[in-house]
Amino acid sequence: MSTPAFNTTQEYEDAVTGWWRTGISRIRPGEVLLRGYPVEQLIGEVSFVDTIWLMLRGDLPEPGQRRLLEAALVAAVDHGPQAPSIAAARMAATCGLGLNNAVATGVNLLGDVHGGAGQQCMQLLADLDQTAAEGTDLDDAAEKLVADHRASGTRIPGFGHRFHPRDPRRDPLLRLVEAAESHGDVPGWALRAGTALERALARGRSRPVPMNIDGATAIVYSELGFPPELGRGLFVLARSIGILSHAWEEKSAGTRIKGPIPRPLLPDYDGPARRDLSGGDTG
Amino acid sequence: MSTPAFNTTQEYEDAVTGWWRTGISRIRPGEVLLRGYPVEQLIGEVSFVDTIWLMLRGDLPEPGQRRLLEAALVAAVDHGPQAPSIAAARMAATCGLGLNNAVATGVNLLGDVHGGAGQQCMQLLADLDQTAAEGTDLDDAAEKLVADHRASGTRIPGFGHRFHPRDPRRDPLLRLVEAAESHGDVPGWALRAGTALERALARGRSRPVPMNIDGATAIVYSELGFPPELGRGLFVLARSIGILSHAWEEKSAGTRIKGPIPRPLLPDYDGPARRDLSGGDTG
């Protein structure tokens, strides 16, 4: 039962090397091909953002596509040490870890709730666009989606912000998408879906729920044809910059074992009063 | 004893908010400053690599600096699924993790040996340059360093490669540094130290030990004035692109629980023969 069904040396080689088959890179002695391009041709010729696009999509981007991707990556690099990903990476840097481990610690935290919202928003925009493609008016569809979320008490990912009444990254990103659409660089469907959603969220509300960075970059990445999961992936690449910068700031300061609050402050405790194993309560 | 020494509300606020003090970003309602620049001014105006430099160094780079940093980042994005960081991220993607967790898994592996060698090489180049500054001939110093390493049986970080007789990323990177030096964009000291080391390693050897990607990027980052620890940090940023691309390739393929070798192959076991708790050996 455990005997492999390999009869020839070639079958072995195929099974083992095929198990790690990839369409991304070919590494042979003296050769590094990235999506078919010899790396020595790329170095000095294409930009870092071109290379990100090449690696994720298989080909180099058009200039208009690169500009949009570049803008979205720049927009998301940092949001301060209050963000748990940044705070955790700063603490990691004070525990004697290498910068790679500190960055990994921060990146690990960019989950469904913190950063991953962009992925969910991309899915939502795609669903909304699909509904519109099937004949429903986009604003009606957005209104229904907002009503459904309000009824179930769930948030709409990509909208609303704990700090910003209006996220300063929204307007410049959306302006760039508008310009790209007018030049025919992107189709515009996600921009229309996202702004319809924003309008629906504002309707009948004294306080609007404006688009946040997750929503604005979701529009950019959707317009550029990235699948929703890569929305999270691209956010990871962007925020890594802030995570590294903050970890490095902490590391160069030489702080040791940084906890969340300064030393003289002790966390509150609301567990059981002091008690003895023998049964007594010695509070 | 545990009573904090805070007398006023202001002292509290200072202690707590000061504990998270940063010079990198200021986040206030409606405002995101990165190294002083409002984020809305950066979006669409500066490149992603400009922003990396800004975040790590505090100011925007000169064009010649940006070009070199860009080239070094492009050079290091990927080296195939055989690299443990990439393989681990691919396996992570098949275990139901988000892309953030898969990237973190890969980045975590870029330690002292795998990727971290660039940091060590930068330190070496700085030491060599220091020796030369104190009057020793650079080639003599390099020769001594090589002899010392050979005597102690340790490798010189940044030189030699398991796959490549000559790393294809070396030449284009070094050519760019040479050009940058001739334009006065960089001082050239690390290039001189690195090539002296390479010459010393080749002397009296039938098979040279050429510079690898860690060595070539160590020269670039040293010339640009980054401290050694950030050499590792920049490698992390670059390789994250490959890690994400490979994790995504695996995730989109839908593989589940990918181990290192295909299923019918079972790892060798060289532990004790089967034995019974009661004492018998039932192998």
Added chain:
Amino acid sequence: MSTPAFNTTQEYEDAVTGWWRTGISRIRPGEVLLRGYPVEQLIGEVSFVDTIWLMLRGDLPEPGQRRLLEAALVAAVDHGPQAPSIAAARMAATCGLGLNNAVATGVNLLGDVHGGAGQQCMQLLADLDQTAAEGTDLDDAAEKLVADHRASGTRIPGFGHRFHPRDPRRDPLLRLVEAAESHGDVPGWALRAGTALERALARGRSRPVPMNIDGATAIVYSELGFPPELGRGLFVLARSIGILSHAWEEKSAGTRIKGPIPRPLLPDYDGPARRDLSGGDTG
């Protein structure tokens, strides 16, 4: 707008220390309380498994509970280097990381698919028990659940194994649950639900789909009253033992930068043929 609403020093202290409030431990100078017990009373008096229970549940377990938890933890410590969590930790250990980073790398992979299946199985058992509590015959409910999964082409978490026709950990764990139920130590509902599911899966099949370690420990943890999410948490604690042991074996062997397959074997490549940036295809 950004002005905190704190008027007194006390309000500050409450906000900050309350933000980190916990019912698990109180740490004050000279004092470490765990769930109310001074740590110095626990040391040497209670077992490690008692302490796991105490920390997660708030009180010490009954002897019958401890025995079951102990058995389930022992059962899950390792399943060989073929498991991606173990393989990734072994590779991590060869990249110059500390054992803490290597263990973290392995634990990170115990996601929804690899290890997390126990959590999903616990949810399933609870749902099945709920259906039975509402009057449906347990076997009918199990049969319907199996039919639903077959119709939708999804697996039932906790059943079936890629290696084992019959998982050797199933029988001893279930025998212990049966004994515990007969002593009144556990209620028995999860055992009934799990075995009903197993019977339903076997019916009309030439090859049964027996319970695996995720299913058997799901029964134990459910019987002991752990919520489903802690099923995954307990698996993490158990498998950490194997992860650490394997990482240590690799680290003590001194291997450097271990990839998934030995050096002379190169992964297959099925991406684009070699092409030039200038446009030519030079494959």
Added chain:
Amino acid sequence: MSTPAFNTTQEYEDAVTGWWRTGISRIRPGEVLLRGYPVEQLIGEVSFVDTIWLMLRGDLPEPGQRRLLEAALVAAVDHGPQAPSIAAARMAATCGLGLNNAVATGVNLLGDVHGGAGQQCMQLLADLDQTAAEGTDLDDAAEKLVADHRASGTRIPGFGHRFHPRDPRRDPLLRLVEAAESHGDVPGWALRAGTALERALARGRSRPVPMNIDGATAIVYSELGFPPELGRGLFVLARSIGILSHAWEEKSAGTRIKGPIPRPLLPDYDGPARRDLSGGDTG
């Protein structure tokens, strides 16, 4: 050059399966051997701590050894949310991560400074014992070691604590080692070295620098014959309990995106004043 040197199918199989060779476990269809023991014999028969010892050391422990290991593991499970490993795991749990990812985040932080000190202390104890074995009086050797550290301004790992004037975990652990030595269960050398170091640190000081948990467990693990690196590994296993408990407490509370300090408090910023890309300073 890239052609593998494998001539027969058997050579392939040996290379590939040998690459993942292990002495820890043998997994074959229907069989799980741990260090030679069939897992079904261990379940219900040996304790979790026995299994930890078995997996790391290759054989089951003597009762006296198990008691000491058990006590050291119990002692180190938690030190409150102020510890960065715990705080980071709590924050991770609020970002939508699974408990496995939250535990990995916390464990990753147990580096050279936070937790890893035990490993360094074990090395120190071994060095001290070596010096004594070579004929130097132990107290003299300890005194010299303390003087050297004071001269170079470095801390002695395993001694001194930020919170505790006297770590409550020290005394019970050392009493157990003393008892074990008097029963002949352990040799006593690490206890002698550690207490000599403690005496040397107290001499001529108004305020002693007592042993902390890292020092006390270093003595236990050294007496039990664990190599220093496993000191860190065992700390990881112990502290995982606290990390999991705290992550779970946060997750069950339903907090979202928890930063280090409560929302109305903003971190201090000491970077450049607000400035414009165009060059103006608009502070």
